[in-house]
Amino acid sequence: MIGWIRLFLAELKKEHRNMFHSRLVYFSLLIWPVIGFITSYYSFKPFSLNDNSPITRFVPPDHLVLFLLTGYLAYLFFWSLVQSAWQMGYERQSGTLEMIFLTPVHRLALIYGRSFSSLLESVWLFFTFVIMILFIVEGIQVDGWWSFPFAFFILFISAVIWGGFLNAIFLFSRDAGFFYTILDEPMLIFSGVRIPPLAFPIWAKGLALFFPLTYTLHIIRMLVMEAATFIEILPSFTVLLVVLLVLINISAFVIKKAENHMKQTGSMVLF
Amino acid sequence: MLIVDGVSKVYQSKVREKLWKTTYKEVKAVEDLSFQIEPGKIIGLLGMNGAGKTTTIKMCTTLLEPNSGSITVDGYDAVKDDRKVKSLVNMIAGGERMLYWRLTGRENLNYFGNLYGIKEATLKQRIDLLLKEVGLEDAADTPVEQYSKGMKQRLQIARGLINDPKYLFLDEPTLGLDAPIAKHLRSYVKTLAKEKNKGVLLTSHYIDEVEELCDEVYILDKGRLILHDTPERLTASVFKENSLHIWVPALPNRTQKELEKLLRTYHAKMEIKQSIDLEEIEIIIKTEQEITSSVLALLSNHQLTVLKLVVEQPKLEDAILHLAERRIG
Amino acid sequence: MLQTAKATFHRNMISMIRAYPWSFFLSHILSGIYTVLFAYFTYTYVFEGVLDSRFSNYAGTNDYLSYVFLGGALFSFAVSTLMNVSRSLITEQREGTLEALLLTPSSRKGYFLGNVTQQITRTLLEFLIILIFAFLLGLQFKHIHFLSAIFIWFCAVIGFFSQALLLGSVMLYFRDTYITQNTLFVTMAFVSGVTFPIGYLPEWVAPLSWMMPLTPALEAFRHSVLEGQGLAASGSQLLHLSFLSFLYLIVGSLGIKKTEKIVVEKIFS
Missing domain, CATH: 3.30.70.260 (ACT domain)
Structure with a gap:
């Protein structure tokens, strides 16, 4: 357990030093998403947004901004982890990772420590967004004060576990860029960041089920847009927990498999 | 004749103090340097790291412009007539850079030859000759990424000779090479100067190399010339302790x-x-x-x-x- | 100049055949396809084809899908061209061949010309694949004025090429590719009328739209493909595009010349 915590803290410090002052963070986690968010808002302009618009079946047109904001916020959390996992791929190439694997540290601690710490770096963004939501945007409906921290908690936990999964994958793949292409934009489309998954045809709904962000986003929108009570979200929450558990198991499996592979062949590249 | 006359070079480097605040620091890399390279002569440039050797070479090969002073190559000014000067000089640096790893040895030479505007028939002949001289005939059609370090270094030499330069600059040419290969390279450099009448400037860390090859030696320290002599007299006066x-x-x-x-x-x-x-x-x-x-x-x-x-x-x-x-x- | 261009074309072709940049190729195609797919989803499933009354006025057509599909395809073509050309010098620097290149008396214009023509062989393929995908989802070619479409596409290439020179010198100066290029690309997606007509944008964005060669290129391209108009109908767009190309070509060439020197100094200081 002490090893867990120590590694956790070590990763936290390293990530902080690596990331905090780098301009990359401001661009990739603030400027690009804000422009992306505005672009997707304007992409709805060509459509009819009055009260008879077909979109009212899913979202009231005047709640569209809130809908997109929650979507982008959650997506941002998940995305910041894609980026951090990607850098892990570079570390592998430069050989620092093999040094880590020489130590007897718990492998899962490594990937979650990393994931957690890179997320902490972007927490300030979360608050910027929350303030925007509270003061600027119409359409917030919550059951009580607990809804916000609870939404945040769900978002944080699922993002860390998603990040851990990505770290495990990127750790052992030759072409991280390829996975990035596969995972990034489909997540944006299928998990309901910009359009409600309910509107999807059946095959796309099926695809949506593969992205944990879909479940997370569903609960968060219930919490802040539909004033859902805890009882109301309980079924979705249970599903999310199951999904996250499966994801943890897959990550652990990948790491175990990859380490065995490394011991046999001397190569860290699994796929 | 290549004439370096009173040349100085100052680098400005940014010092980042805080996130948005930067100040500039000036570093004098070369100060009031003058020397000459005659065809057929080998000149040695010695000095510790940061003495200004590489900067001097970059200026002579037009990669850098001096802040003051002038460099002329057979009467052409290195700043104003840089294209003309480029076709008269070439540079070979130690290490494995300056080659396209995905291309074969022959393809590399062919590409650079074209960049020098050499006619196809001449180029083909010259490439065959150079590959033979550096002993890469058998590996000519193998991609460079499969070359050993010594082979890459030899291909570098062929690249440095592709435009048949009148003046050749060698920046630590034997750095990291195995002893027999380094020895071969040294004798080749000697041939280039004595038989093909090329002017050669060489920087090196190895005193033996300088002693063996050079007709004259210049010693730089912090960008300034501190000594100019023949290698024999240098060893007699400085290196005898x-x-x-x-x-x-x-x-x-x-x-x-x-x-x-x-x-x-x-x-x-x-x-x-x-x-x-x-x-x-x-x-x-x-x-x-x-x-x-x-x-x-x-x-x-x-x-x-x-x-x-x-x-x-x-x-x-x-x-x-x-x-x-x-x-x- | 032509000898340099030819040699560079040949060199890049060999490198490309030996190690095909699959992940770039794939990610360009996929990002184009996602734009197309997203528009299709929004139009078909969320809004069931009900458009805003101003759309046809702003866009010059009622065919939303074709409008956005062309936007997505040309946008991803612009991104590919910009990336490939602007990164070429910085790649030379990273792989350690920049000095060897600068040592030669070769023409820089020839070098870039060789680069862009070689890379078009790849980006054109990406462009066509995206168009075919869009065609399957309902892109209309009924009215296309073929000759003028090709001519406009060619002018667009020149525009993107000039812009890439400028981008390349900025990237070389900052020795950064990731931040600079992505900032440009997200901005282009926002202001150039890729997924919605620029008429919807607030006025203060107009100067930004105006600065992107993609904006007039897209307008003219849509005129010829969707409305079947000849070149005369796109006169003002072509003038706009040529002006930007000319401006960026001059500024970009000067910029490259200046930054080359700075970069060599930075390596050794």
Whole structure:
């Protein structure tokens, strides 16, 4: 357990030093998403947004901004982890990772420590967004004060576990860029960041089920847009927990498999 | 003739103090440097890291522009007529850079030859000849990424000769090469100068290399020229100070006095170091003359056992440090 | 100049065949396809084809899908061209061949010309694949004025090429590719009328739209493909595009010339 915590803290410090002052963070986690968010808002302009618009079946047109904001916020959390996992791929190439694997540290601690710490770096963004939501945007409906921290908690936990999964994958793949292409934009489309998954045809709904962000986003929108009570979200929450558990198991499996592979062949590249 | 006349180069480097605040720091890389390279001559440029050797080469090959002074190559100005100068000079640097790893040796040479605007028939002939001269005929059609370090270095040389330059610059050409390959390279450089009448400028860390090849040597320190001479005279004046290290179990006062007296007659300097465990004493003697036997005779007269004896040849670094100190003093 | 261009074309072709940049190729195609797919989803499933009354006025057509599909395809073509050309010098620097290149008296214009023509062989393929995908989802070619479409596409290439020179010198100066290029690309997606007509944008964005060669290129391209108009109908767009191309070509060439020197100094200072 002490090893867990120590590694956790070590990763936290390293990530902080690596990331905090780098301009990359401001661009990739603030400027690009804000422009992306505005672009997707304007992409709805060509459509009819009055009260008879077909979109009212899913979202009231005047709640569209809130809908997109929650979507982008959650997506941002998940995305910041894609980026951090990607850098892990570079570390592998430069050989620092093999040094880590020489130590007897718990492998899962490594990937979650990393994931957690890179997320902490972007927490300030979360608050910027929350303030925007509270003061600027119409359409917030919550059951009580607990809804916000609870939404945040769900978002944080699922993002860390998603990040851990990505770290495990990127750790052992030759072409991280390829996975990035596969995972990034489909997540944006299928998990309901910009359009409600309910509107999807059946095959796309099926695809949506593969992205944990879909479940997370569903609960968060219930919490802040539909004033859902805890009882109301309980079924979705249970599903999310199951999904996250499966994801943890897959990550652990990948790491175990990859380490065995490394011991046999001397190569860290699994796929 | 390549004439470098009163050339200075100042770098401005950014120092980032805070996130949005930067200040500039000026570094004088080369200061008021003048020298000449004649066809058929090999010039050595010596100095420690940061002395300005590479900067000098980059300026002569038009990669950098001097802040003041002028460089002319056969009458063409390196700044104004840089294209003309580029076709007259070339540079070979140590290491594995400056080649396209995905292309084969022949394809690399072909590409660079085209960039020099060489006609196809001439180019083809020259490539075959160069590949033969550097011994890469068999590997000519293998991608460079499969080459060994020495092969890459040899291809570099072929690349540096692809435009048949009149003046050739070699920046640490034997760095990291195995001894036999380095030796071969040295004799090749000699042939280039003596038989093909090329002017060669060479920088090196290895004093032997400079001694063997160069007709003249320039020593730079912190961007300034501190010495210009033939290698023979340099070794005679600067590099003759040997240091003699002798380890003894103890050094009685009387012996030390006698030793000092002896050394005074030879104008030698002495330094005494005690080991941490107090079990041995190191005597360091710096001298320009051969006095090892007299020193040993004195010690044995005093019944002292010599535990270890090392004679050190001067290192280039030491010599330059020495020169630099002398200049300041 | 032509000898340099030819040699560079040849060199890049060999490198490309030996190690095909699959992940770039794939990610360009996929990002184009996602734009197309996203528009299709929004139009078909969320809004069931009900458009805003101003759309046809702003866009010059009622065919939303074709409008956005062309936007997505040309946008991803612009991104590919910009990336490939602007990164070429910085790649030379990273792989350690920049000095060897600068040592030669070769023409820089020839070098870039060789680069862009070689890379078009790849980006054109990406462009066509995206168009075919869009065609399957309902892109209309009924009215296309073929000759003028090709001519406009060619002018667009020149525009993107000039812009890439400028981008390349900025990237070389900052020795950064990731931040600079992505900032440009997200901005282009926002202001150039890729997924919605620029008429919807607030006025203060107009100067930004105006600065992107993609804006007039897209307008003219849509005129010829969707409305079947000849070159005369796109006169003002072509003038706008040529002006930007000319401006960026001059500024970009000067910029490259200046930054080359700075970069060599930076390596050694």
